[in-house]
Amino acid sequence: MDITAVQVWQFILSGLTTGSIYALIALGFSLVYNATGVINFAQGEFVMLGGMITAASMEAWELPLWAAALVAIVLTTLIGLILDRAAIRPARHASVVVLIIITVGASIFIRGVAGIIWGPDERPLTAFSGEAPITIWGGTITPQSLWVIGTTLVVAIAMWLIFEYTVAGKAMRACAINAHAAQLCGIELSRMISWSFGLAAGVGAIAGIVLAPITMTQYNIGTMLGLKGFCAAILGGLGNGLGGIAGGLLLGVLEALGAGLISSQYKDAIAFVVLIVVLLIKPSGLLGGEEAEG
Amino acid sequence: MNEVLFRVNGLSKTFGGLQAVRNVGFEVREGQIKALIGPNGAGKTTIFNLLTGVLAADSGSAEFEGRELIGLPTHRIAALGIGRTFQTSLLFDQMTVLENVMVGHHLRGRATMLTAALRILGAGREENEYRRTAMETLDRAGLADLAGRSAAELPIGQRRMVEVARALAAEPRLLMMDEPAAGLNMRETEQMAETIQQIRDSGVTVLIVEHDMSLVMSISDEILVLDQGQRLAEGPPSEIRNDRRVLSAYLGEEADGC
């Protein structure tokens, strides 16, 4: 089978779509990591919750999409805040391994509850603006993919604005650089951590909502998405928001190319192969700082 | 004069734009106590780090008993017979004092993971022997009653003495001590001075970095003064004490003790 340039372009387009999702998840990781130094393995569950709550509330209460999405974002954000208060904060000073176990436990718990509430079935969500594919330079892309890519762009810009121009955003940045000094300046660390968890959960939910029409949504999609988002975050350099977005897009494209050109069976392994290769060449990630001192 | 044990030549190191060590060279003769002194930022600890392979030198050479050290990893340098203690005394805090000293015996041991796990080829005997010799080492250093204490709970003075005992357990030919008296009170400093001299008398050559001038002046056979990464002066304490360049480098920097 000959691979044409158009096919490669097609792979890149679909890679950018999944890559955008990874980028949003990576952004969530970075938010929480910067505020607390914790890798939140439950980040992927926020994505699942976003999609599932939207689908379920449209079904149960016949809400319009926008309202259902709003419900999903608000509820997921609340769940993020509860997770922080109930599970992360009581163990803030525990070791890396203990925090990993706690967040993995949280992710298993959330998934379990979702399984009970919504059952094991996949739920479809209608595409936001139709299914008619759009052709760009010979490659096709669905309107929903454009929604995904566009949403990621909007969220990234919004984050940048928040961190650059709002007082709360600046305070969160200050906490990430030096929590102690920030506290001395009167910034309330505890509130900043809540903000970070809330934002991370909200961003995760948004990713889940825009993704749902493409992949369908199910109670157990969170784990793999979360792990790949984590890959993206590490690729871009942990805690580097912009790096995470770049890492996510890169990972998505490489995964799509690998699946298309090499083997689709091993698709799920590709992200991790890329990750390991990059870590070995540059231990702190592509856009990371000096040392990989986690 | 004894033979040259250690010869350093043209050692340089730059961090970013800052030249921390600039073309430094010196010799250490066997059986000497040699001191490196200089104001803060003179590059003393950096030199220690370069000589023990903790940092990579930009250029220069360091010959120890005719073997080149620069480029070797830290543990290989240790294996050649160079011991080191740290400004902050890095003890293994999860272990007892006895176990700390037993790690000091590492280089003299032969047990591998396989022989140790299976207790074959004398691994069991070796373990018993090192337990005994470590105890003797502590006994000789007057630290025997600390043997069972957790290293983490020792006060700074005892930490330093344990660290020295641990370094000596490896039976080095040269011991590099980074500010052995930092944080010690007067009595402890005197005790440390005595220990360092005993170490020299037992045949181990000593290279120290130290801020305490009276300690340096009283025990050193030779002093190398560094300033801003460069060699400023070198000679016996009596010469250094009256060296004008040294005095001006230190003026305002450290007036104590001289």
Add this chain to the structure above:
Amino acid sequence: MAARERPHTDEAIVPNEAERHAARRRAEKLQIVAFFGIMALVPFGIGNDYYLHILIYIGLHLILATGLNLLMGYAGQVSLGHAAFYGIGAYASGILTATYGWNPWLAMLAALLLTCVVAWLVGKPTLRLRGHYLAMATLGVGIIVAVVIRQWTDLTGGSAGLTGIPSMTFFGHELTSDQDLQYYYFVWAWAAALTVLFANLVASRPGRALRALHDSELAAQVLGVDTAGFKVRAFVISAAYASIAGTLYAHSSMRFLSPTPFGFHTSIALLVMVVLGGQGTLWGPVLGAFTITLIEETLRPYADYDIIVYGLLLMVLMIVMPGGVSRALGSLIDLVRGWVPALRGGDEP
């Protein structure tokens, strides 16, 4: 967990620490003999094949957790992908015996060698990384192996599973599926032997080198410890333990392999066994293996609700006892000592 204040007595009366150190080693050996002695008697107390079955799993988990403990508790390195080595051991044995008709012992050896080679190739570069980066790299390795097991269907049978694995033989005697009791003793004999090797290893030159580099790599290096080399060796040995457990699993009474037990969740469960019991101690991971296996088995009948409880338990246990059960017990004992004046004099090693 010695009492903090030791009565000040004359030096002559203070027992030599070297002797105490040796005595602790002897006490540890006695504990090992006692524990595995009890485990040898346990089957006589239970007539139920199901319980025996669970005990076999506990034995396997004990081997896995003990191996991982060497890496985590002693060398201080994290692995989030240890199920991969369990899987390589299981599948290599399974494939060599079922598909190629090898003798199970030969297959076990080959699986062990393969696992060690893979672990060395993986460990050598990744163990330069620290913290989250090492965690992520090992997690990646775990997932890659899991995907390969699932997708390389020609070799592994994929999701459908690998069948036709023969029984383990022992001096010409087949340890067949209807005789769980024999397999119980076979697995627990391995567990006992590997525990003894582990105890010997950690109380020796290389074991101390690992603990030393865990505390301060720099201080260990200046004493001549090749820290990079020792980390890799610890990694390979812990993978070897996992491989042996994998082979034992493959030949256990089910004699069927599917990809599920060798994924991310097993890696996490192993991590929990080590941390929950108390890493860096001989008995912590043993306790962890019992606890987690029993929790998993107890929850198994409650389909759907099991993972909720399991996730909740992980969170709660780790929040309450971040240092593991053995440390929690230690502080409890200290607490009781503080309350009961009569116990204060007790000076236990």
